[in-house]
Amino acid sequence: MQEAAKIFLPAEDQDVRPEDFQPPAKVICFQFYSMIYEGSYPPPINRCSDVWYYFGFVVCDNEYEERRLCELYSRELFGLLNLEEYGRNLGIGTRVFHNWQKHNLCTFDFWRSWEAGGLIPTFERYNPRFEKDYPHPGFPIHRLRNFLSHKASEERPAIWHLRHFLALKNTPVVAATGEIASAAREYGSHEDLDKVTEGGLREFYIQLGRREEPWNVQQKREAGNLLAFATRLLATISPRV
Structure with a gap:
């Protein structure tokens, strides 16, 4: 090639x-x-x-x-x-x-x-x-x-690495590496989650990503009001989130 x-x-x-x-x-x-x-x-x-x-x-x-x-x-x-x-x-x-x-x-x-x-x-x-x-x-x-627009050497906000994690689909956080694993944990994933909860969390972020721009999601998470923000956007949210 x-x-x-x-x-x-x-x-x-x-x-x-x-x-x-x-x-x-x-x-x-x-x-x-x-x-x-x-x-x-x-x-x-x-x-x-x-x-x-x-x-x-x-x-x-x-x-x-x-x-x-x-x-x-x-x-x-x-x-x-x-x-x-x-x-x-x-x-x-x-x-x-x-x-x-x-x-x-x-x-x-x-x-x-x-x-x-x-x-x-x-x-x-x-x-x-x-x-x-x-x-x-x-x-x-x-x-x-x-x-x-970011230089190759610059670190991007964690939301982009979270999206990468979601694209890996069935990859658990324990199998992720580097910035991908760090972002997944920052957004709530960890090794002790059961499969149903992990699946609900993934679906929550996938649906939110389809409704809102990544940088806005990052901003709301940093401000500590992401769930309240998502509640106004999404019709249903798993009670496990």
Whole structure:
């Protein structure tokens, strides 16, 4: 997979093994770049790194939105022809892409923008119609813009790691690691919860995430009034929450 995408690299990187790229941000970006070139995207758990999280798939509420985000990256990095091939591979045809206008493609140097928290502005420089010609008005582009505005080295609010935890579905908190486990515990999960309570807590946060923006949830939790806030939004809440 990675060898096929190397043809798009600058001359000085052609003979370098991707795992030897420097700085580490360049390695992460090439892992992702290769996946997008092949018309795929990372799962919530990736054995090499958390690419799914790093590139904003955590802003999505479901797999449909994740596929739309994959299309967005494919369009900006490789263009319309790559998207048409992607459509054929999925069996959805190519007509959905016919109204998209061609634009300058973002080079692999996008890794610098990603590292600096400027990936969306970079896409907009290459494609002035970045948001206008995106054909999925329901996609949370504002969330993506917020998430990717952080530098790669910056810590993001715990709510994003909680969303990552929820995307892992049946993974218990005891099996989670690092910031994901810390966020899950911060939001109430712990090893002693029975399965019914843990399931109710997960469903509570999933439903809340569909009704409210992540940063608002984080703000309410920090203020200590998240449950009261959620009670006004959700029709039903498990008494175990």
